[in-house]
Amino acid sequence: MDHKLGEEVNSRFGKRIGEALADPQIRRNFRNALDGVMAKRAEQFPDPDELWQLRNLDKAIRANSLHKLPQLLEQLEQQLTDNGIQVHWAVDGEEANKIVSDILDGRGVKKIIKGKSMVTEETGLNHHLEQLGYEVIESDLGEYIIQLAEEPPSHIVAPAIHKSRLEIADLFAEKFPDIPYTDDVDEMTHSARLILRKEFASADAGISGVNFAVAETGTLCLVENEGNGRLSTTAPPIHIAVTGIEKVVEKLSDVPPLLSILTRSATGQPITTYFNMISSPRKEHELDGPEEVHLVLLDNGRSAIREDDELDATLRCIRCGACINHCPVYVRVGGHAYGTVYPGPIGSVLEPQRLGIHEAGKLATACSLCGRCGEVCPVKIPLPQLINRIRAESNEAASDSTVRGHNSLRNQKEVLTWKLWSALYCSPLLYGLFTRTATVLRVLAPSKLGAWTRYRKAPKPAARSLHAMAARKGVDHE
Amino acid sequence: MSNQTTDTHVYLFGTCLIDLLYPDAGMASIELLQNAGIQVIFPPAQSCCGQPAFNSGFRSEAREVARKQLDCFPKSYPVVVPSASCAGMMKHHWPELFEGNRDEERAYEIASRVYELTEYLVDRLDYQPVDKGESTTVAIHSSCSALREMGVADRIEKLVGGLQQVTCVEQAYKSECCGFGGTFAVKQPEISGAMVTEKAASIRDTGAERLISQDCGCLMNIGGAFEKQGEGPECQHIAEFLLERSNGS
Amino acid sequence: MSESRNRILEALKAHSSEADLPSPPVYKPQLTWSKDEKLDCFQTMLESVHGEVHRIQEDQLGEKLAQLLKQKEVKRLLCSPKFPQAIYDGLNAIECLRYDRHISEWKEELFNSVDASITTTLCGVAQTGTLVLWPDREEPRLASLVPPIHIAVVEADTIVETFAEAISEGNWASQMPTNALLISGPSKTADIEQILAYGIHGPKQLIVLIVNNQE
Numbered sequence: 001m002d003h004k005l006g007e008e009v010n011s012r013f014g015k016r017i018g019e020a021l022a023d024p025q026i027r028r029n030f031r032n033a034l035d036g037v038m039a040k041r042a043e044q045f046p047d048p049d050e051l052w053q054l055r056n057l058d059k060a061i062r063a064n065s066l067h068k069l070p071q072l073l074e075q076l077e078q079q080l081t082d083n084g085i086q087v088h089w090a091v092d093g094e095e096a097n098k099i100v101s102d103i104l105d106g107r108g109v110k111k112i113i114k115g116k117s118m119v120t121e122e123t124g125l126n127h128h129l130e131q132l133g134y135e136v137i138e139s140d141l142g143e144y145i146i147q148l149a150e151e152p153p154s155h156i157v158a159p160a161i162h163k164s165r166l167e168i169a170d171l172f173a174e175k176f177p178d179i180p181y182t183d184d185v186d187e188m189t190h191s192a193r194l195i196l197r198k199e200f201a202s203a204d205a206g207i208s209g210v211n212f213a214v215a216e217t218g219t220l221c222l223v224e225n226e227g228n229g230r231l232s233t234t235a236p237p238i239h240i241a242v243t244g245i246e247k248v249v250e251k252l253s254d255v256p257p258l259l260s261i262l263t264r265s266a267t268g269q270p271i272t273t274y275f276n277m278i279s280s281p282r283k284e285h286e287l288d289g290p291e292e293v294h295l296v297l298l299d300n301g302r303s304a305i306r307e308d309d310e311l312d313a314t315l316r317c318i319r320c321g322a323c324i325n326h327c328p329v330y331v332r333v334g335g336h337a338y339g340t341v342y343p344g345p346i347g348s349v350l351e352p353q354r355l356g357i358h359e360a361g362k363l364a365t366a367c368s369l370c371g372r373c374g375e376v377c378p379v380k381i382p383l384p385q386l387i388n389r390i391r392a393e394s395n396e397a398a399s400d401s402t403v404r405g406h407n408s409l410r411n412q413k414e415v416l417t418w419k420l421w422s423a424l425y426c427s428p429l430l431y432g433l434f435t436r437t438a439t440v441l442r443v444l445a446p447s448k449l450g451a452w453t454r455y456r457k458a459p460k461p462a463a464r465s466l467h468a469m470a471a472r473k474g475v476d477h478e
Numbered sequence: 479m480s481n482q483t484t485d486t487h488v489y490l491f492g493t494c495l496i497d498l499l500y501p502d503a504g505m506a507s508i509e510l511l512q513n514a515g516i517q518v519i520f521p522p523a524q525s526c527c528g529q530p531a532f533n534s535g536f537r538s539e540a541r542e543v544a545r546k547q548l549d550c551f552p553k554s555y556p557v558v559v560p561s562a563s564c565a566g567m568m569k570h571h572w573p574e575l576f577e578g579n580r581d582e583e584r585a586y587e588i589a590s591r592v593y594e595l596t597e598y599l600v601d602r603l604d605y606q607p608v609d610k611g612e613s614t615t616v617a618i619h620s621s622c623s624a625l626r627e628m629g630v631a632d633r634i635e636k637l638v639g640g641l642q643q644v645t646c647v648e649q650a651y652k653s654e655c656c657g658f659g660g661t662f663a664v665k666q667p668e669i670s671g672a673m674v675t676e677k678a679a680s681i682r683d684t685g686a687e688r689l690i691s692q693d694c695g696c697l698m699n700i701g702g703a704f705e706k707q708g709e710g711p712e713c714q715h716i717a718e719f720l721l722e723r724s725n726g727s
Numbered sequence: 728m729s730e731s732r733n734r735i736l737e738a739l740k741a742h743s744s745e746a747d748l749p750s751p752p753v754y755k756p757q758l759t760w761s762k763d764e765k766l767d768c769f770q771t772m773l774e775s776v777h778g779e780v781h782r783i784q785e786d787q788l789g790e791k792l793a794q795l796l797k798q799k800e801v802k803r804l805l806c807s808p809k810f811p812q813a814i815y816d817g818l819n820a821i822e823c824l825r826y827d828r829h830i831s832e833w834k835e836e837l838f839n840s841v842d843a844s845i846t847t848t849l850c851g852v853a854q855t856g857t858l859v860l861w862p863d864r865e866e867p868r869l870a871s872l873v874p875p876i877h878i879a880v881v882e883a884d885t886i887v888e889t890f891a892e893a894i895s896e897g898n899w900a901s902q903m904p905t906n907a908l909l910i911s912g913p914s915k916t917a918d919i920e921q922i923l924a925y926g927i928h929g930p931k932q933l934i935v936l937i938v939n940n941q942e
Contacts (some may be wrong), residue, residue, distance in 0.1 A: 021672050029920075036921045060751035067748045070739035089732035141927055142918035147629055147887060158918060165920045178821075189924035190918060196928065201838040227914040227929025234868045234906070235834070245735065252900045256891040257754035267917070270772065271855040271890075274716050275909035276927070283905055287867040288830035303738040326656045332672050366666050368659025368673070369533060371626035389824045391535030416529050422539035425494070425525040435498055451667025455674055456702025459499050466492045466501035470520040475490075475508055478552075 002328055005121065005152050009351065009360040010409075011340045017366070020333040030331050033161045037325045041376070042267025058261050059380040061254045062316035064304060065246070072215040072248045073297065079218025083280040085293045093123030096298045100125060100207070100240055101132055103294055107238070109134065109204040115222065115232035116140035117209030118156050118319060119242050119298055121341045122354075125207070137199050139228035141192055142238035148175050154335030156342060157266050157321040162334050196228070206232035206290070210243035211318070212258060213295070216251045219294065222276040223262060225269075230276050239281075239290040245297050246306075246315040258318060261378040266320035301354040307402045310389060314349050316379040323373035323383055329366050338363055345373035349386045357394050364390035435465040483602045487517040491547070491592075493564045494526035496715075497610055498575070503715035507560040507595055510717055513724070514603050519552035529567040532575065534661045541575050548584050556602065557592045558636045561693050562624035562631075563660075565594040594624065596633035596692050596716060609641040610726025614720075617647050617686035617711070619677075619700065619718060621693035622655050628633045634692050634716050641723050647684040651676075658699035670699075678703040682710050689713045731747040748939055753895075758854065758888045765853040765886050766937065773855025776912030778924055779934045788880070789814035789939065795878065795934060796821055796843065805837075805844035805874055807866050826867050837869060843876035850885035851937075852909070858935065859893055868906050877930040879910070883939045 020026060045051040065072060077087045090096035093458030096119075105113070112134050120126065126136045126147075138147040142160040146153055149171055155158030160168070169183035172191065179191050208229055212221040219346050222229045233239045249255065263269045282289035306312045324330050335343040340351040340360060348363040361401050373383040390403075395414070397406035424430050438445070442461040449458045464472075488511060492504040508518045528544035531537070547568075551557050559565035569592040576585035599605035618638060620631035638646055657663065657673025678700055681689055689711050691697050697713040704710025714722075760768065770780045770849070783791050794812055796804060803822045806815055815823050824841060846866045849859045858879050862868040871877050887893050890909065899907070914929030925931050 017666070017668055021668055028858075033921050035803075057754060058750060060748075064748055064751050067743070070736050070743060072810045073736065073739070089729055089735055091731045091734055095731060132542060139928070140918070145918065158921070160918055161921075165922070168919055185919045185922045185924050188919060190929050193927055197838055200928070201834050217900055219903055219907075225914070226916050226927045228927070230872050230908075231928055234872065237831075245556070245739075252894055252903075253753050253891065254751070256889065256894065259890070269776075271857055271909065271911045273776070273910065273915055275910050277903070277907040278905070279903040279907070280905045282857075285864050286827060286905060287828065287864060287904060288869045289867075297735075299738075303735055303742075307741065307742045320836045327675060328657070329666075329669055330670060365662070366669060367655060368655045368662045368670070370622035370655035370659070372622075372653075372655075375626050377673070388535070391533070392537050393535075395535040396537055414534075415536075418534070418536040418539040421531065422542050424529075425543040428525070428546075429524045431525045438498060450664070451671065452663060452702075454667065455671035455706060456699065457705035459698050459702060461498050462501045464501060466497040466504035467520075467522060469501050469505050470492075470508065471504070471522070473508075475520045476520060477847075478519060 005339065006351070006355055006359070006379050009355065010358070010362040012339055013337070013362045013366070016337040016339055017333050020337040025164065026334050027332060029162055029164050030334050033158065034325050034331050037268065041265060041322060041325070044264035044268050044270065054257060054261050055378055057257050058378055060318065061249060061258060062318070062379045065249050066312060066315050068250065069248065069306065070094060071243065072250055073245060076213055076218060076248050076455045079215065080295055085218065085280060085295055085296045088294060088296045090296055090298045090300070092300050093298070095129040096123045096242060096296050096300070097125050099296050100242070101129060103238070103240060104134065104205055107204070109238070110205060111135045111137065111199065111203045112205045113199055113203035113232050113236060114138050114143070115206065115208035115229040116143050116159070116224070117207065117242060118341060119209055119244055120207065121153060122300060123298065125242070130289050135295065137196070137203070139196050139199065139232055140226060141189065144192060144196065145171065153335070154343070155321060155324060156319055162336065165459060182362050200231045202233050203236045205238040205240065206236040207240045207242065210241050210247055211262070211294070212255055213243060213248045215248055217279060219252065219277050221255060222278070223259065223272050224276070224432045225273040227274060230274055233276065233278060234289055237290055240294045240296065242296045242298060244302055245299055246302050262318050262320050265322040265376065265378040304402060304404070305353050311349075311353060311386060311403070313381045314353065314386060316381050317346055317350070318379060320378055322376040322378060326372040326376050328368065328370060328372070333366070338396070345383045345387065346381070347384060347388060350394070352390050355402060356408075357390070357403060358405035358408035361390065361394040361405065361409045364394065380441050387415040439463060439465050439468070485516060485602060487553070488598070489519050489521060489551050489555050489557045491524055491527070491550070491557055491559045491560045491564065492520065493559065495694050495698070496560060499698065500715060503560055503694055503717050506556070506715065506717035506721040510520070510599070510721055511558065514605060516603070519555065524550045527564045527567040528575070529564060529571075529658050532567065532571060537575065539621050541579075544572055544575060545581055546589060548581055551588050554591065554622060555631055556598065557588060558594060558595055558598045560595040560715065561588060561695070562594045562621050562628045563693055563695055565592055566623040566627040566727075568592045594628050594630050594692065596637055597628065597630040600633040600636055605637065607637055607640045607720055608724040611643055611723045613643040613645070614647045614688065615647055616688045616690050617649050617681050617684045617698055619649075619656065619681065619689055619691045620652050621691060621696050624692050625653055634690070635719060637716065638690060644723070647686050649684050650678040651680055656696045656699050658695045660695070663699065672709055674699050674703045686711050688719070690716055690719050692716050731873045754891050756854070756889050756891065760888055762855065762883070765888060766883060769851050769853040769856055769886050770937070772854070773912065773935055776856065776916070777933070777934065778856065778912050780937065781934070782937045782939060785938050785940055788936065789817050789822045791936060792845065792878070798933070799843065799876055801842040801876065803840060803842050805841050805870055807846050807870070808848045809865055810845070810880070827872050830863045830867070830869060837873050843878060844870045844874040845878040845880065845888045846871050846883070848879050848881045850887055850897070851881045852888070852890050852893055853886050854889045856888065856911055860910060861904045862906055862908065863904070869912065871908070872929050875930055876924065876932045876934065878936065880936045880938060883937050
């Protein structure tokens with residue numbers, strides 16, 4: 001990866017797309033992986049009525065959380081504090097990173113083991129801690145692989161999805177010359193188990209994300225299959241969880257329907273291997289578990305996103321990745337092409353808001369509005385509608401727009417084109433003149449239309465327009 | 479849904495793409511409806527539903543063009559559109575586009591009587607296709623708007639399925655977008671190009687003699703790729719196909 | 728409290744409407760299974776994710792345990808004091824360990840030289856083939872996680888239909904433990920080409936003994 005995530009997104013987007021499309025290996029890797037994930041998800045929802053009801057319910061639960069967000073965050077803080085978990089608030093990523101390093105400072109911490117967390121990708125936490133001299137080890141197998149490869153994740157659920165088995169085998173061979181080469185998945189997995197076991201046993205602190213934070217009980221919920229999340233949050237003496245403020249839910253009874261749709265949508269599993277609910281640090285009589293548990297609540301643009309009555313739906317997201325898995329653009333360009341922490345449809349909506357249109361608004365152009373993402377979203381985020389809205393924010397935002405950097409992609413040539421288009425299509429007279437001219441002069445129609453004709457022949461106007469043919473055939477006018 | 483329609487008249491909204499590039503699809507739509515005993519009105523002041531600007535982020539330009547269309551359908555007749563993407567714009571996005579605006583009520587009212595052509599044929603006319611043609615093999619590509627926004631993609635399947643001499647073959651990744659997406663093809667030409675190249679290959683692999691769709695945007699895109707690559711089945715709008723089969727030519 | 732806390736909360740409160748959204752309904756999947764159907768579903772779901780399931784009578788626990796440990800070549804077993812001592816009596820050559828010290832005193836040993844563990848469960852969930860554990864002093868959190876084989880004993884009578892039912896029937900909301908845990912199968916990953924591999928970090932084998940309480 002040539003650049004830090006979230007920087008120069010707009011300016012490098014086209015180049016990254018070109019590079020991704022030119023790499024047949026990457027395209028095969030994504031297609032193979034996503035075909036499987038889509039089929040597994042479909043198997044989990046045999047009953048469309050049940051899916052319909054569950055989506056409506058989960059949408060309502062998430063909407064309720066966002067509606068009552070400030071009250072729920074205060075309740076969550078109170079409950080967690082009562083339970084002995086320390087709560088911290090961060091306006092932005094930099095502050096969140098500092099909170100984490102301040103907790104660790106002077107405690108003799110050397111090694112930090114991490115469970116999978118997209119929010120800490122958002123803040124660049126690993127880099128921050130490494131600069132301070134800490135050893136940071138990712139423990140989710142996918143995250144571990146890309147950490148070895150020094151790459152960012154290309155998918156929010158399956159971070160190493162862009163790599164083939166053979167590429168990973170080569171990477172292991174390069175990084176661990178003492179282990180005999182193998183491209184067998186079981187053997188590679190076993191090697192990783194042995195390596196990371198030592199790290200779990202010796203880590204001084206564990207850092208994780210959070211899938212749901214329950215206000216009612218002060219409970220942090222983590223969804224995973226590997227056991228690295230459990231180990232990171234249980235084995236070291238300190239556990240720090242970092243989460244976006246939108247992850248709060250009101251009641252414990254909100255959790256089962258969210259969990260059910262999350263795992264089925266994300267990986268096509270009825271439930272993940274582990275669902276880990278943490279409500280306090282080690283109690284005095286208990287024999288393991290961290291003595292200290294911290295929760296860092298990160299805003300990082302979320303409260304601003306919530307101000308818009310349409311775009312606030314972005315915050316309903318439960319990070320299942322189903323929109324990404326079903327996106328015909330993502331499957332061809334992969335996650336790195338986006339250059340942001342969150343790729344695909346949700347990334348194309350979230351990142352332009354989080355980073356600003358001036359920084360990442362162009363992501364919304366990489367969408368044919370095919371509607372698959374909205375169709376599979378478990379919490380019914382109208383993703384195509386929001387992508388369309390981001391396009392409007394890029395060019396013609398309303399005067400009271402709260403979106404950062406709105407109108408910053410507006411360019412005069414395009415504005416003029418659409419003004420002319422509007423004038424032409426608004427006037428029956430001009431429009432009639434245009435179609436008559438185009439049909440009469442059809443032989444003169446350009447055979448080259450920029451990029452269109454790199455992949456297709458240019459269409460030619462018909463000899464007569466439908467207007468002319470209908471009139472000639474005497475079709476009624478009114 | 480009533481199968482025994484009481485409709486005597488419908489408006490046909492021809493769409494800008496059909497008007498300029500595929501008028502035969504529009505005329506075939508008119509003829510099919512007329513043959514079923516419906517009086518078809520083609521309002522001459524119509525031009526475009528506004529979708530190209532709307533999907534490009536230029537909503538005020540889209541609104542001005544769409545507003546002109548609102549005047550075209552004064553009576554309460556159904557508005558039949560031989561394109562699911564334009565029908566989707568009129569049915570689902572016009573109300574949104576005119577929200578809080580003086581034309582909101584009118585936009586809602588018209589949206590409520592917009593039908594995509596195959597939807598109208600099946601749901602309102604209970605259209606029974608007649609097949610007088612030679613035996614042939616076709617592949618169907620439903621547009622994303624027909625599949626998802628309008629949810630009417632089963633209608634074209636039903637219509638083609640009712641033709642006795644026609645065998646339907648299915649391409650791989652059938653429900654995946656062809657990569658047209660209006661100005662997406664212009665703004666992200668390389669991604670769009672990759673999508674249409676693969677879509678064309680998967681259709682060609684079926685060996686179908688023709689590709690049928692309810693949307694001319696997809697046909698222009700996929701057909702253009704066939705032409706560029708020098709091979710591929712003939713592309714035809716469903717209205718033309720049905721008309722041709724009923725005439726046996 | 729911190730300045731950032733106030734800034735975030737104020738920003739959120741400035742854009743909150745007074746009007747209440749209707750509260751979402753409580754999720755209650757309508758299942759009406761007999762006890763046998765619940766047991767069958769529980770077993771099928773667990774086996775579908777590589778869980779090994781045995782149904783036994785209460786008085787067969789010691790015998791079954793000895794047989795399994797022999798078959799799996801377990802040398803050191805982490806025991807739970809929640810079972811009657813009698814079940815461990817017939818284990819002969821197998822060393823029975825107790826988790827009776829703070830983890831810091833024997834972390835290396837637990838991670839490197841314990842072959843298997845046995846724990847009780849709070850209940851089972853039929854719909855997803857899930858074990859519910861509430862670890863405590865007698866069965867600490869790492870006991871079901873670190874050893875490569877985890878043997879979990881579920882009483883047939885405790886199996887409920889859904890996770891939602893477990894939460895509401897067990898009145899969890901008023902008494903959440905330090906850690907509540909759902910386990911559905913052995914540890915696994917699909918991070919390499921979406922190919923499933925077991926035992927990446929947690930137990931490689933999950934053996935579930937369903938004990939039928941005789942009435």
